[in-house]
Amino acid sequence: xxxxxxxxxxxxxxxxxxxxxxxxxxxxxxxxxxxxxxxxxxxxxxxxxxxxxxxxxxxxxxxxxxxxxxxxxxxxxxxxxxxxxxxxxxxxxxxxxxxxxxxxxxxxxxxxxxxxxxxxxxxxxxxxxxxxxxxxxxxxxxxxxxxxxxxxxxxxxxxxxxxxxxxxxxxxxxxxxxxxxxxxxxxxxxxxxxxxxxxxxxxxxxxxxxxxxxxxxxxxxxxxxxxxxxxxxxxxxxxxxxxxxxxxxxxxxxxxxxxxxxxxxxxxxxxxxxxxxxxxxxxxxxxxxxxxxxxxxxxxxxxxxxxxxxxxxxxxxxxxxxxxxxxxxxxxxxxxxx
Amino acid sequence: xxxxxxxxxxxxxxxxxxxxxxxxxxxxxxxxxxxxxxxxxxxxxxxxxxxxxxxxxxxxxxxxxxxxxxxxxxxxxxxxxxxxxxxxxxxxxxxxxxxxxxxxxxxxxxxxxxxxxxxxxxxxxxxxxxxxxxxxxxxxxxxxxxxxxxxxxxxxxxxxxxxxxxxxxxxxxxxxxxxxxxxxxxxxxxxxxxxxxxxxxxxxxxxxxxxxxxxxxxxxxxxxxxxxxxxxxxxxxxxxxxxxxxxxxxxxxxxxxxxxxxxxxxxxxxxxxxxxxxxxxxxxxxxxxxxxxxxxxxxxxxxxxxxxxxxxxxxxxxxxxxxxxxxxxxxxxxx
Numbered sequence: 001x002x003x004x005x006x007x008x009x010x011x012x013x014x015x016x017x018x019x020x021x022x023x024x025x026x027x028x029x030x031x032x033x034x035x036x037x038x039x040x041x042x043x044x045x046x047x048x049x050x051x052x053x054x055x056x057x058x059x060x061x062x063x064x065x066x067x068x069x070x071x072x073x074x075x076x077x078x079x080x081x082x083x084x085x086x087x088x089x090x091x092x093x094x095x096x097x098x099x100x101x102x103x104x105x106x107x108x109x110x111x112x113x114x115x116x117x118x119x120x121x122x123x124x125x126x127x128x129x130x131x132x133x134x135x136x137x138x139x140x141x142x143x144x145x146x147x148x149x150x151x152x153x154x155x156x157x158x159x160x161x162x163x164x165x166x167x168x169x170x171x172x173x174x175x176x177x178x179x180x181x182x183x184x185x186x187x188x189x190x191x192x193x194x195x196x197x198x199x200x201x202x203x204x205x206x207x208x209x210x211x212x213x214x215x216x217x218x219x220x221x222x223x224x225x226x227x228x229x230x231x232x233x234x235x236x237x238x239x240x241x242x243x244x245x246x247x248x249x250x251x252x253x254x255x256x257x258x259x260x261x262x263x264x265x266x267x268x269x270x271x272x273x274x275x276x277x278x279x280x281x282x283x284x285x286x287x288x289x290x291x292x293x294x295x296x297x298x299x300x301x302x303x304x305x306x307x308x309x310x311x312x313x314x315x316x317x318x319x320x321x322x323x324x325x326x327x328x329x330x331x332x333x334x335x336x337x338x
Numbered sequence: 339x340x341x342x343x344x345x346x347x348x349x350x351x352x353x354x355x356x357x358x359x360x361x362x363x364x365x366x367x368x369x370x371x372x373x374x375x376x377x378x379x380x381x382x383x384x385x386x387x388x389x390x391x392x393x394x395x396x397x398x399x400x401x402x403x404x405x406x407x408x409x410x411x412x413x414x415x416x417x418x419x420x421x422x423x424x425x426x427x428x429x430x431x432x433x434x435x436x437x438x439x440x441x442x443x444x445x446x447x448x449x450x451x452x453x454x455x456x457x458x459x460x461x462x463x464x465x466x467x468x469x470x471x472x473x474x475x476x477x478x479x480x481x482x483x484x485x486x487x488x489x490x491x492x493x494x495x496x497x498x499x500x501x502x503x504x505x506x507x508x509x510x511x512x513x514x515x516x517x518x519x520x521x522x523x524x525x526x527x528x529x530x531x532x533x534x535x536x537x538x539x540x541x542x543x544x545x546x547x548x549x550x551x552x553x554x555x556x557x558x559x560x561x562x563x564x565x566x567x568x569x570x571x572x573x574x575x576x577x578x579x580x581x582x583x584x585x586x587x588x589x590x591x592x593x594x595x596x597x598x599x600x601x602x603x604x605x606x607x608x609x610x611x612x613x614x615x616x617x618x619x620x621x622x623x624x625x626x627x628x629x630x631x632x633x634x635x636x637x638x639x640x641x642x643x644x645x646x647x648x649x650x651x652x653x654x655x656x657x658x659x660x661x662x663x664x665x666x667x668x669x670x671x672x673x
Contacts (some may be wrong), residue, residue, distance in 0.1 A: 004494075027341065051536040051537065051538060052511035052536050058360075162576075162624055164624060165624075173346060181355065191618075192384055192563060193563060193565070193604060193607045193608055194383060194603060194620045194621040195383075195604075195608045195610070195624065196607065196620075197607035197618040197619075197620030197621050197622075198622075199621070200609070201618060203616075208609065219536065219537065220609075221537070221611055222566075222608065222609035222611050223609055225609060225611060226609035226615065226618065246615075251609070259538060260537065260538065261539070261611070262541075263537040263538045263541040264537055264565070264566065264611050265537075265540065265541065265566040265569070265570040265571075266566050266569060266611065267565045268572060272400050273541055273545070275538075275541055275542055275545060276538045276542075276559060285443060317341060332612050333612040333613070334612070334613065335612065335613055
């Protein structure tokens with residue numbers, strides 16, 4: 001494992017069996033995550049973007065082992081030692097998980113309503129038996145100030161807070177145990193735009209101050225662009241393209257990335273949009289060859305026969321498309337208005 | 339109505355909710371108009387009163403606790419008669435004939451807008467037959483198939499017998515639009531029509547709305563918190579904050595040259611996809627409790643350009659026309 005890699009995801013697969021009848025006969029499986037390889041570097045934000053059902057949240061949960069992946073492995077760089085997260089027993093896992101935390105999408109269901117803000121924030125400390133009562137209280141107060149809330153709020157209950165304030169408490173809780181790696185699963189999707197911008201700025205500030213590494217999951221390309229160093233585009237359980245932020249957005253090499261970028265509404269956009277036909281294919285019967293071919297405006301015979309391999313475009317930019325060299329795809333524009 | 343171009347004019351509309359905790363002035367003096375064949379976008383954050391405004395037009399405000407306490411909603415009917423919707427009996431025949439027939443609405447969550455126990459076709463046919471009791475059922479069925487076809491549902495003659503759970507979110511929103519269009523409305527109110535949908539599906543739906551407007555010449559009010567959506571489809575945009583429109587102009591004007599500090603803050607909160615990456619400079623704080631709205635300009639305590647002694651004193655001026663057709667309610671622009 002390279003020094004600067006914090007998390008390595010190796011051919012990770014997460015299948016969900018579909019069962020039928022009283023004997024739970026397996027009639028098929030949903031390949032939610034279908035062989036993902038990713039390296040997340042220390043102190044970077046890797047943005048993971050895709051539409052609903054593409055498997056991005058499942059991937060995030062599998063990386064933290066909140067569910068047991070079907071196959072593959074996840075490695076974590078623990079004090080320069082490569083630890084396989086999936087092989088750890090419960091006790092060892094607890095130690096590693098102290099370094100990995102999650103921020104959830106819905107600030108209204110991710111906090112415990114029956115616990116005060118303080119108890120919510122220090123729960124990870126209690127579970128991991130870190131500190132004593134006084135030090136935990138001090139830490140909770142410091143964290144509240146860090147995320148832009150007043151120390152007095154410690155004794156309040158979550159119901160008296162707005163969505164943005166709750167999300168700040170959720171962030172404070174994730175930080176309480178001083179993790180190195182945070183999976184943020186759509187952390188701003190449920191918030192109004194001005195609150196969303198406040199939270200995004202907060203996350204960027206915290207990252208700089210605390211040397212955090214983020215896997216940032218979102219369906220919103222504008223948000224992803226704002227926070228990410230590199231971006232991975234996911235479609236039907238597969239990463240189809242990955243690259244440094246501006247390089248990928250300005251110079252996409254996978255038709256799905258192009259379509260996704262052109263779908264984002266903005267002034268004057270409708271006249272030159274690539275509208276994808278139909279909706280995503282049935283996840284139980286994935287198409288042969290390239291998974292995107294059924295909706296791809298450039299698909300040819302070869303796409304049905306052969307699964308495209310990962311190929312390097314330049315530097316850290318990779319794409320899985322047979323025609324990545326011959327297609328001239330459009331990225332984001334240089335100027336704000338068309 | 340002063341202007342024959344307009345199909346709908348709201349004048350000083352006030353819809354209040356009388357709750358146990360106090361009065362919520364959800365809509366508190368809105369002045370907006372919708373032009374014939376054009377799209378008005380209403381944008382604002384949660385709690386700004388944009389949905390209540392839309393529901394007030396169709397008189398869908400639950401009463402109690404809600405009530406239109408002041409103002410008017412002038413609507414020009416098919417036969418050019420002008421009628422004040424705010425004065426109608428919310429349960430009366432007149433508004434019922436207008437709902438669905440002349441003005442129809444599509445909602446945010448297509449998944450909960452259809453009843454789960456009837457087929458899509460049955461529910462659309464029902465809407466058609468209520469407004470045209472004399473129509474034969476076979477004819478209504480054909481019309482339903484045509485509508486589903488028109489909104490881009492493949493194999494409409496088969497899908498007419500599908501149940502809502504057999505449709506994806508995007509398909510349901512299309513079916514919802516088909517139902518809204520079933521009586522050829524002259525005004526379509528779309529309340530967050532794409533918020534629950536993925537971007538690629540959102541793009542399809544926005545495109546569909548524009549096509550349908552070109553074909554039928556209907557007016558549209560689109561309500562959303564998403565500036566990008568509004569900038570793409572709306573001809574005019576109104577920005578709402580705490581029950582009032584704070585700025586109103588043609589789309590290009592308001593996007594390129596926002597005047598109200600709240601509009602500016604909103605614009606600076608949205609991470610852009612094109613151009614250089616810029617730092618977001620959001621409005622600080624949060625929307626105040628609607629029951630205890632501060633005196634003076636309701637935006638004063640969050641406003642970066644607040645003028646002490648002015649903004650926190652009296653009510654902000656009524657519409658000031660800063661450039662032609664570009665209105666703002668803000669002390670910064672008063673003489």
